[in-house]
Amino acid sequence: MLTPTINTFMAEHHKECDELFAQAEESVANGNWEQGTILWNEFAADLEKHFSREESILFPEFEEATGMLGGPTQMMRMEHEQIRALVVEM
Numbered sequence: 001m002l003t004p005t006i007n008t009f010m011a012e013h014h015k016e017c018d019e020l021f022a023q024a025e026e027s028v029a030n031g032n033w034e035q036g037t038i039l040w041n042e043f044a045a046d047l048e049k050h051f052s053r054e055e056s057i058l059f060p061e062f063e064e065a066t067g068m069l070g071g072p073t074q075m076m077r078m079e080h081e082q083i084r085a086l087v088v089e090m
Contacts, residue, residue, distance in 0.1 A: 006058060010050075017046050044087050051080045 020043035027036035059073040 010054070010058070013046075013050050013053075017043060017050060020046055040090075047083070047087065051084070055080065 020039055024036050024039035024043055027033075027039055055077060059076070063069050063073055
């Protein structure tokens with residue numbers, strides 16, 4: 001069995017997060033606030049797990065391999081903080 005690449009793993013996890021968000025959105029649109037809240041909380045936890053993996057594993061590996069410390073990973077960390085704030089606000 002082939003081991004999935006980090007790229008494949010992260011892409012799949014992005015899809016899972018997207019699906020949870022869509023399910024939560026659909027539940028709320030249909031007036032099912034209880035289910036929507038449950039799904040939203042699952043989405044928020046999964047999103048945080050995703051961000052944490054990127055920030056603690058992927059970004060340091062990228063920075064070490066490229067020597068780029070202030071480039072795209074810095075921008076993505078800032079975007080993560082913005083998204084975290086929006087998730088709390090929502």
